[in-house]
Amino acid sequence: MSVKDIFETMDYGPASESPSEATAWLDAQGRSFGLFIDGAFTTPGAGFETRNPATGEVLATLTQATEGDVATAVTAARTAQQGWAALGGPGRARHLYALARMLQKHARLFAVLETLDNGKPIRESRDIDLPLAARHFYHHAGAAQLMEVEMPGRVPMGVCGQIIPWNFPLLMLAWKVAPALAMGNTVVLKPAEWTSLTALLFAELCHKAGLPKGVVNIVTGDGTVGEMIVKSPVDKIAFTGSTEVGRAIRAATAGSGKALSLELGGKSPYIVFEDADLASAAEGLVDAIWFNGGQVCCAGSRLLVQEGVADRFLEMVKARMDTLRVGNPLDKCIDMGAIVDPKQRARIAAMVSGTDGDVYQAPCPDGCFYPPTLISNLSPADPLMQDEIFGPVLVSTTFRTPTEAVALANDTSYGLAASVWSENINTALDVAPKIAAGVIWVNGANMLDAAAPFGGLRESGFGREGGPEGLSAYTRPAGTPRPLTRTSAFTGTETAPAAVDRTPKLYIGGKQARPDNGQTRGIHDPKGRLIGEAPVASRKDIRNAVEAAHGAAGWSAAHGHNRAQVLYFIGENLSARADEFAATLERMTGKNGTEEVALSVDRLFAAAAWADRFDGRIANTPLRGATLATRTPCGVIGAFCPDEHPLLGLVSVMAPAIAMGNRMLLVASEAFPLAATDFYQVLDTSDVPGGVVNILTGPHEALAPSMAEHMDIDAVWSFSSAPLSEVIERGSAGSLKRTWVNDGMDRDWTGPEGAPDAFLEAATEVKTIWIPWGA
């Protein structure tokens, strides 16, 4: 018998990692845990059991935090926050570095504990979760070190409530805790109820590493504890989990002034072109959908394969599935471990049962395990092609052309991630930017790194984690916000204007349009004289404007250079009519308008300058060396303009947003709308394509719900002096559109707060494209 024969006939022998260190640690805690608040563990209270899903064995009992516990944790975090921030970036960096070292020194204990509690293969917890968690703390130690240099004028949010899921218990903790601490925040974190043990071990190590008390607080419990955190007086909520809960949190925090980031589910396409290296693509699919049993928010769960190679590729995938080993997660040779909990297993099984597709399943042991599954021949609209399964189930369909591949890839309510496989650089780099997702891997899958922003579009949530883009979500501009007072229109009794009757209209799709309901409202000067009539827009006009804005999608595809030309042209034309606009402003507001017009022209020129200059960057990721973090337009943005500074406010909001390629619905100052209705004449003469800017006038409070709830608007902003923040944030929960609201606070439109900077960031999405670079 040759050596080759021996290898080929050798029986597979399990190679189990020893659980002894982890069980010794659990025993030392009496297998019963309290909460970690203000630097110490509380006495364990009434709670629930946490089990090893692979065996059903009870590992420990955990405490269900009460309302009082959450309040104490938030107070501890609040008390600690100023001292923590006052340590300065370099001071905090030392602590983050110490935590990174702690994770590395105890990597084996953490990895085994994670595998026992979650059921994921030790190979993954040891080689992926732990190194990435440590990398997060190292990278963010650097972010803390450089904060004062790299982020001047930014200060911490304060106290952050963080709620994380069960699929990457320690890694998600690292994603949340490291950037928050780096930026000078303190945290109250709730791990998922099925997988809290590594968070509790982390808490112990925070204590051992000398982290000041109250900086990290860990409260355990189910979703009701999550709800308590959401309601508590924290400054920011960072959530990762299901879209359904994300929506509930959006609604619950509406109008509270709390910052929010949501990292939700996905149904990410895995696109294989016929010129792909099929063997690599089949292997990549194992990482895409069978990594962590498919319980991955960015799992490549939707295979789109080009028709010509579909049969061959599916055969290769099936052959590979047959060799996947499913079983004891502690076995170092296991590819797929247990599903996190019998309830999750039942959820997966229920979704798959009764499918019309062709089901192929690999072998799998009994118990809380689910076989690697491929379901082919599904139509794009099939629920299994649309809904997140969150298990080891791949669904597949075919396409013919790259255009069809992009259309199918984007035919989803989600927008988290995608993989594109082609050996042709032209195909891969043509298709990747066209996919509506926050993260795209070219010839790869599920690559994650602390330096690369991660996060979604659409119902996959908003906000980014990782890289500098993730840090801004944990900071705010320095300074004390000033409350905004309501601006009222002047009133009067005249019914006919003194001058020539020129009734302005709405501006929709590049044309003047009468309001759908035919209504207008008299606008009076400070002395009560009627100076004009302004149309009163309604829901129907918003719908028309959205349609027009969607029709102008070409603007988003135009190059920044071309958009800059249009913005310069608007600036020139406004400048040519400066005296006329200054007079209108003075007539409406009673204040000299000369400076406002001059500043508006400046803003247009500044936005034009940024149009081809507000770039993304290249993230220095260890896996690939160069990952593109590109900036793409949000899409269609609805904005309620400030009431004060009726021209400058509108221009300051509009110019950066269109510079970045967005199309806009602008609701003009409610009290002083006539500068806006004159401004559309400037747009008309400046080569602005119809539908790029749509201008409506009318009562802000009446229009806000329609704008917030509209399913085809991508973002809604409010700088109105009317109290719109709550209605906009609540209404946005349906489609999870982005919101930017003033929470009743003022901006200095004439100063740096009116400059393009913040608007450019809010007007763009970061799209992270992992390209093969030296790979």
Ligand code: NAI
């Ligand atoms: P979930 O969204 O209910 O749980 C995530 C976290 O939120 C947990 O810590 C949970 O205790 C907490 N939570 C639950 N309800 C809450 C509420 N009302 N307010 C505040 N916090 C709350 O996810 P679940 O039930 O564990 O899984 C359900 C489905 O969600 C999965 O089948 C999967 O489709 C999806 N999911 C997606 C994840 C992702 O990373 N995108 C992660 C986990 C689940």
